[in-house]
Amino acid sequence: MAFVAHNWRNSKRAFPLETLLMPQVPRGNYLHLLEEKQRLQLKKFLLHRMFLVANIQANMEKREIAEYYDQLFQSILKHHIGEEVTGLLLIYPTSMLHILESSNGTLHQILLDYFNHQRDETEFWVQKMKIIVISHNIPTRLFMHWYVSVVKVPVLYLDDVTQSQSLEEVIMDFFIQTHKLALYLFKTVKVGSKGLGDTLHQTAPDLLPPEQIIKYLCKSEEFMDPATFVNMYNKPMHVTLDSELVWPAPSSF
Structure with missing residues (x-):
């Protein structure tokens, strides 16, 4: 009985909590949704x-x-x-x-x-x-x-x-x-x-x-x-986050 219990504990470690919480259904995003919509409507753009x-x-x-x-x-x-x-x-x-x-x-x-x-x-x-x-x-x-x-x-x-x-x-x-x-x-x-x-x-x-x-x-x-x-x-977008701002400005020595 002790041997069976030991194997059960080992098998339990093989399935971490993160694996159990992962979604079982594949998820897409809004871009994939638009592309699929265009494909169904036979649109190229x-x-x-x-x-x-x-x-x-x-x-x-x-x-x-x-x-x-x-x-x-x-x-x-x-x-x-x-x-x-x-x-x-x-x-x-x-x-x-x-x-x-x-x-x-x-x-x-x-x-x-x-x-x-x-x-x-x-x-x-x-x-x-x-x-x-x-x-x-x-x-x-x-x-x-x-x-x-x-x-x-x-x-x-x-x-x-x-x-x-x-x-x-x-x-x-x-x-x-x-x-x-x-x-x-x-x-x-x-x-x-x-x-x-x-x-x-x-x-x-x-x-x-x-x-x-x-x-x-x-x-x-x-x-x-x-x-x-x-x-x-045509102007590129450069977004500066607050976390990128350092004061005083760093200087090289």
């Missing part, structure tokens, strides 16, 4: 949506603007294979609203293109570009293609909301209009259609933000310009 506003030179031709961005997208696509750009470009007489959907790397290259033109050229046809919002990891695209449309609106507006509303109210109305416009186009534009035409101001006038709103947002200092965004994007 996380999808993002970016809203841009900018001033443009007067009397810019729609064909010239469309060709410029078509060439830019094709150039970026060579290095970001499969990361197609969809969205909507509304061209006003002296400003534009640009909604873009693609990967993070592709959107960064689009901002970098504007940043390089502003840095290297004295006059570029796009001026005072501002990033209104970037929505990360959106579930699906609202636009099947990248569309360009000219907004033909009167120059004079009887109701200038920028004088009677705060910036928060103006931007809230802006988001409501643009999202309703995106949903309207998602439901009405047929798959395979290559263009919207220039009649949005007739078919959906209540969903188009007035040009005065676009120019107002371009002047707002609260929104980030591409140069600030690119510099912040």
